[in-house]
Amino acid sequence: MIETLTSVFENFWVSLAGKLLLVALMVPLIGMVLGFAEMKLSAKMQARVGPYFAGGRWGWAQLIADGIKFFQKEDIIPEEADAPVFKAAPILVLVGTVALFVVIPFGPGLIFNDLDVGIFYALAISSLSTVGVLMAGWSSANKYSLIGGLRAAGQLIAYELPLVLAVVGTVIMAGTMSMQGIVEAQIAAGYPYVILQFVGFGIFMIAALAELTRIPFDMPIAESELVMGYVTEYSGFRFLFFFLAEFANMFTMSAIAATLFLGGYWLPGVPEDVLEFAGPFILLGKVFLLAFAMIWFRWTFPRFREDQLQSLAWKWLVPLALVNIAVTAILKVVL
Amino acid sequence: MVIDQDAMRHLSEAQVSVELATEDMTLNIGPQHPSTHGVLRLVARVDGERAYDVKPVIGYMHRGYEKLSEVRTYPQITALINRIDWVSGYANEVPFIVAAEKLMELEVPQRAQYIRLILTEMARISSHLVFMASYPLELGAATPLFFALRERERVLDLLEGVTGGRFHPNFNRIGGVKPNAGAGPTTRKTPQDLPAGFLNDTRDAMDKVLEVCDEIEDLVAGNEIILARTKGIGILPPEVAAAYGVSGPNLRASGVAFDLRKVENYLPYEDFDFSVVTGENGDCWDRWWVRLEEIRESAKIIQQAIDGMPPSGTLQAKVPKIIKVPAGETYVRAENPKGEMGYYLVSDGGLGPYRLKIRSASFSNISILPWILEGILVPDIIAIMGSLDFVLGDVDR
């Protein structure tokens, strides 16, 4: 009796430690893979070569070298800055991103924690990084950073709503908020929800791009206007945190979209007993497909203006999402 | 408890007025900023995202060329004025050289004039391609930059082949163009002419430029976000533009069909068939469009000039070894890529000018900024500033 208890106890801590280690490895790894993909893909799109020398071949070690470089750099905190807030901001941004990994199902049973309110948790926790961004903008004692932070806050309010509303359709169809449950519902239905929820998927992706502050919605950073906005004053590993958070966030947002709309770790035609092993790879494939689209947009589009973004959110996406919910709900009842 | 109604009313009023008044922020854009093309500084009062009382501060790059010209000899001055608008260095030389030739009453050989014309148009193409590269970048699209710069390299290579310099050719001589113009080893026996194959290479390059213009048009003009960011933004009415001395593509974008290549005779433009491109609304979009079309027109002019190139011969009129320009004064202006570039040359018959007034295009073009940026959103400041296409060397001289 005692032995089993201790083994459970041990198991809990061991598994927690294992999970923490896994996330701690995954975030930088994903950051590097996606960062490298972005470098190489953008180079391909722009008739360039991209990283070439680092590591001997294709410049594969470029981002490792970059990471080491960031740690070597001086950690500059502006004299006028609000130091505690300034220091806390990048950590908060990264934590908000890392916490999202908890609810992503990589395969049947392969999930850090299958919360009953999984998707609700994901949407709530993803807003945390925007608080970090606002803190960074406010504490930097830089007018450009401040404008960037405020733009980020405005963007969050405008895009959190369509993001949530876009998800509701899926939740209605699946009848559960658990991420694992949504995937299982899609397996049971036999088709990924994007087929019926294409409007929701489109809105979700647009809103996710805005959440990620990537072009065409990168007004909070806006290099040519705000000189990198809220990250202007950051250097060294604090900057690296923002950098990692951006790519890790890209991964998690893509993973959530893949789970909700594209069937997650499931692919039609793949037998269920294989999913245990193939699941993570199927999910990764879908994630990279979506991430590729994001990178593609980034290097194709210019940036919107802040007021154009707001009107897009409030005048188009929110009404569209509401209509989508209404239609989904009616169909659910009728059929 | 007795409530003092008067005091309450007073309090509520006070609160209303407190809520209405928000503090404005003074925003310094530049002198070090990615979108100010160098060291322009704007001091703006911003209320939220809206800017008021925008004051450009210039002079960070003032090099005093007008004073320096007074202590230089005429052949030395071309090396200075190359650096005024460095994006189209070659085009700066021409009006000055023509002014000096006018005072000396020299007849420049036709072939030399054609070479000047081709190189000037190449400078225009390279300058406009820089605009094609940088303007989408300022709006956030990075990719057109590489396509435009790739073509510009093609043009600059040719320019370098003839003149030996990519940015600062210093190629014109009073009375013609540089002897031994790019003719390989500079022995006395080599013919003074263009490098072998230059004309054919240029014709091919112009075909490529025309192709890439279509590519850029697809990439940029087909983009809804670019249109949303530029159409109806920064409208410049023609009468305001004229009063401020805004010239060149910026003026033509406002619908004024005025091109100094058509009305002045500093180079033999009357031999060629080209049209003056004008915009309709005078907004940022039209300024972009006019420049794209001007690249096409320039490419056509160059191809025509190659077809009509006079046969090989001397490239230099007879001038004395020590050049002294007879006393007199004249103003020669030219249609440079950025607009009207002119030199008021006052000579006293000496080795150098007594006074050289340099009228540069960008200086007048950006003097419109306080007018055009009043009450504009901060992102639009960047969009408008970029669309005026200025170079700080051309502003500060």
Place this chain on the structure above:
Amino acid sequence: MTSSPSETEAAEVTEHPLQGFADAVAEAVEGTAEIHFDTVKVTVPADRWLDTHSVARDELDLVFFSWLSAIDWSNEVAAGDPLSDEVEERIELMTTVGDLTEGKRVTFSTTLDKASPSIPTLIGVYAGANWHEREAAEMFGIDFEGHPELVHLYLPNGFIGNPLRKSYPLLSREVKPWPGTVDVEAMPEKEEPSTENPEA
């Protein structure tokens, strides 16, 4: 080639194609017109400066303001070559305005007193004169009456002097003579100390 006297005379008599335009401008603004190498220059008295430009803009349709600048006519120069002939010491203020159809342009010129050059501002007529006048003000020390913001444009705030005045020395030329002899001469501070040094 030798030309017979009658030919040269005929060439002189032949009217310059711009003569008619020059005369028309001169008449409209009550000034005197000259043509220097295809440049029409109309000289007006300083007190008619504003009227001249109003007439040019409104009646002659010369709406395009090209530039405004000045020339310091001076017999003694601190930098550059001196004038070969004696001139009247003065500051010549010039503007060039043009139309936007046929490419006509006129350079207006007026003479200002060198000791205290002062003239009303043109901003009311051509808004673009603002920066040009600021430049002329700092470079030549001209006072443009009624200018809203006559502060330095190019020069630093505390700068003293008017660099484009001929009396303003060019410091680099003060320490290094020009032209051509720089390479063979020692820099001033490296010169041998004077032998007449009275070792008292």
